[in-house]
Amino acid sequence: MMSLLTQQGQLIAEHVEVADSLLSRMQGLLGRRELPARHALWIHRCNSVHTFFMRFSIDVLFVDRALAIVGIHRSLPAWRVTFPIANADSVFELPAGCLGAEVKVGDRLKVVESTHADARTHLPREV
Secondary structure: OEEEEEOOOOEEEOEEEEEOOHHHHHHOOOOOOOOOOOEEEEEEOOOOOEOOOOOOOEEEEEEOOOOEEEEEEEEEOOOOEOOOOOOOOEEEEEEOOOOOOOOOOOOEEEEEEOOOOOOOOOOOOEO
16 A cells, blocks of 8 residues: 655655556546545546536545655546646545645655555555
8 A cells, every 4th residue: 555645744645546557547536426535546647637427526636756746736627637747657546635735836745665454554655
């Protein structure tokens, strides 16, 4: 299991799914009723998202190759599309409202592989 944290160690998501194949990237969150709390979908090779046919709003973090945040959309409603974000290499889609005000453009994120049920108490190696 992988977790998503800020550079300072603040937990953003304790379960990160990866969408890195053409099919998984196209599927994204479509067909789901919700994205559970503390979950995220990491879509590789992506600089824009849409929420067509989705049933819920999401928070979106656009990041560059170094996982520095280059764009944020908070509570993006269903049936919307974002403009492409310059320098974005991938995207984290999260439940709407989970991003605190302290998460901002320019912050660097870490994805860590967790071998412990509680990623907040055990932060193993970076991915």
